[in-house]
Amino acid sequence: MTNIVVLIKQVPDYEDRHLTDGDWTLDRAGSDPVLDEINEKAVEVALQLKEKHADADYNVVVLTAGPSSAETAIRRALSMGADSAYHLVDDGLHGSDIVQTSWALARSLGQIEDVGVVIAGNETSDGVGGAVPAILAQFLGLPQLTAMRSIDIADGKVTGERETDDGVFGLEASLPAIVSISEKIVDDARFPSFKGIMAAKKKPVETLTLAGIGIEADEVGGAHAGSTVVSSTPKPPKSAGEKVTDEGEGGKQIADYLIAQKLL
Ligand SMILES: Cc1cc2nc3c(=O)[nH]c(=O)nc-3n(C[C@H](O)[C@H](O)[C@H](O)COP(=O)(O)OP(=O)(O)OC[C@H]3O[C@@H](n4cnc5c(N)ncnc54)[C@H](O)[C@@H]3O)c2cc1C
Structure with missing residues (x-):
């Protein structure tokens, strides 16, 4: 069994984002959290790969680093059809920057066996850093395909098309690899069915802690x-x-x- 790991992030609802006075971290309590739309699409892509290659025995696993409320985003992905989840939740992560977040995700990925491909969004709608997948690839020493508008897996490789302002490029990388997707990869992610929502309640969610993945307190966190x-x-x-x-x-x-306006 090969795992397709999808990196998902819970974000505040777009209409309702506030920063905490003083340290300008996100006021997570003050807004409705949702699974970021680009990550819904990443889950959709993983599920389509699993369905297309039913004989290959792929498993779709979601991974998030976030507060306990991120459980809602995990359940959403599981109710869409993902098989299981890992949730890195630890107060020590609060205020972590992009490099620290990527390091924590790299160590978390180390807990998952037989990772074939890791699918991430190209950027989140709250942090908008667009850097986590690349930093992760650097930490893990893995190839990375960026801004992909289509992907497929075959013969130990991930292949697909990257679209940029300069054109469309065909890319491939040997597995395991990190892939970040663009919004264009699918029009919409599937909506969880009632059966999917009920099934999600029984799917396994493994909680990870910083100590459990071998990260010292001074490696992460705002301080x-x-x-x-x-x-x-x-x-x-x-x-x-x-x-x-x-x-x-x-x-x-x-x-x-x-x-x-100097536009002409
Ligand atoms: C108010 C505020 C203050 C911030 N302060 C700082 C700061 O001081 N310094 C700094 O460097 N950064 C800061 N950030 C960025 C913050 O730390 C990031 O949200 C986090 O590091 C991830 O970066 P990103 O959201 O830009 O991810 P991106 O690089 O845009 O994410 C791309 C993809 O990576 C994956 N991914 C990203 N985050 C996660 C996650 N937590 N779990 C699982 N997958 C994930 C998802 O697939 C996502 O689609 C701040 C953000 C906000 C909103």
Whole structure:
């Protein structure tokens, strides 16, 4: 049995994000947490690979590092069809930066046997770092395929297409490998069925702790982070746009506006 591991992160609902006064960490208690949409898509991709290669005996495992409330995101992934989960939960992780988070995930992956491919989102919708998969690949010494809009697994390799502003590139890497996906990889993730939700309640979720994965207290956490948020300014509210009524000069008025904004 080969494990397809999906890295999932619980994020605050987009409409309802707040930062804690003082240290500018996320106020997790003050907003409704959800499984990040890009990670729902990553789970969908893993499930499609498992279904396509039913004879290969793949297992879909989700892994998250997050507070106990992240259990909700785990259950969502399990109710979509993932087989089991690992949850790294430890107060010592609070305030960890991207490098520390990646290190904790690298050590957590070490707890999972027979990892074939690790699928992550290209970036989260809250931290928007877009760096965890690459740092993870560096820590583990594994190849990484980035910004993939399609992937497949065959003959000990992961193959697929990466789309960037410069074009579409065919890529392959030997397994085990880290893959990060773009939004384009699937239109929508499947919605959990009632049967899936009931089944998820019985699926195994293994809790990991920092001590259990061999991470010392001074390797993670805000007090030991290499980078710190030193200030934060809320975005100004959107101002009302300028309305142009076309009375014969509308095109010119729009062109004048774009020139004034240095957009033309
Ligand atoms: C208010 C605030 C303050 C922050 N302060 C700092 C700071 O001081 N220094 C700093 O370096 N960073 C800081 N961060 C970033 C924060 O630490 C990150 O959320 C975390 O390190 C992961 O980075 P990311 O969310 O940007 O991940 P990305 O690199 O954008 O994630 C890409 C993919 O990696 C996987 N992934 C990411 N995180 C997890 C996870 N926890 N568990 C499982 N899979 C995961 C997912 O598949 C995800 O789609 C801050 C974020 C916020 C919102």
